[in-house]
Amino acid sequence: MNALAELTRPLPAPGSASPTDRRDLLRLAGDGRMPYPALVRLLGAAAAHAPDPAAAPGARAAGADVPRLTARQTAVLTLMAEGHGNAVIARTLSCSEHTVKNVVYELMARLQARNRAHAVARAVRHSLI
Structure with a gap:
């Protein structure tokens, strides 16, 4: 195998x-x-x-730290997970590269991610994509 x-x-x-x-x-x-x-x-x-x-003292309630994403953020994140760059994502979603860069910037902040791969990993962990 x-x-x-x-x-x-x-x-x-x-x-x-x-x-x-x-x-x-x-x-x-x-x-x-x-x-x-x-x-x-x-x-x-x-x-x-x-x-x-939840077992740790002072822990948040279950699901309290799961970020909420807009439809555009979810679409961009899904295309990022497939390995597409900003230009391809912009063409696919019929928007500008500048818009995609702004959405990625918002995603990084919302998911508290260091880079694109980390953002995808956090989204998969939270079942966002």
């Missing part, structure tokens, strides 16, 4: 496959790109195994 097929098969029981094993599989997959469904599954598995924030 090749590395890409290994990544897209159902997740094993918790504790049976370490994150290091999955990173090794990604390196073997080829050009270093991860298929979007595999990324969603890996991030979802990481969120499922994360400690419960």
Whole structure:
């Protein structure tokens, strides 16, 4: 079974496959790109195994820190997740590149992300895309 097929098969029981094993599989997959469904599954598995924030003292109510996005922000974020640049996103959404840059800037602030990849990862974790 090749590395890409290994990544897209159902997740094993918790504790049976370490994150290091999955990173090794990604390196073997080829050009270093991860298929979007595999990324969603890996991030979802990481969120499922994360400690419960509600159990910590002074934690916010569940779902209180999930940002709300506009339809335009969701569309831009979805196209960013597919790997498109600002020019392609602008043509797809029939708007200017300047508008896309402004939307990306707003997304970074709203998602508290350091870069585009971090914004996509946070959106996937919060099931925004």
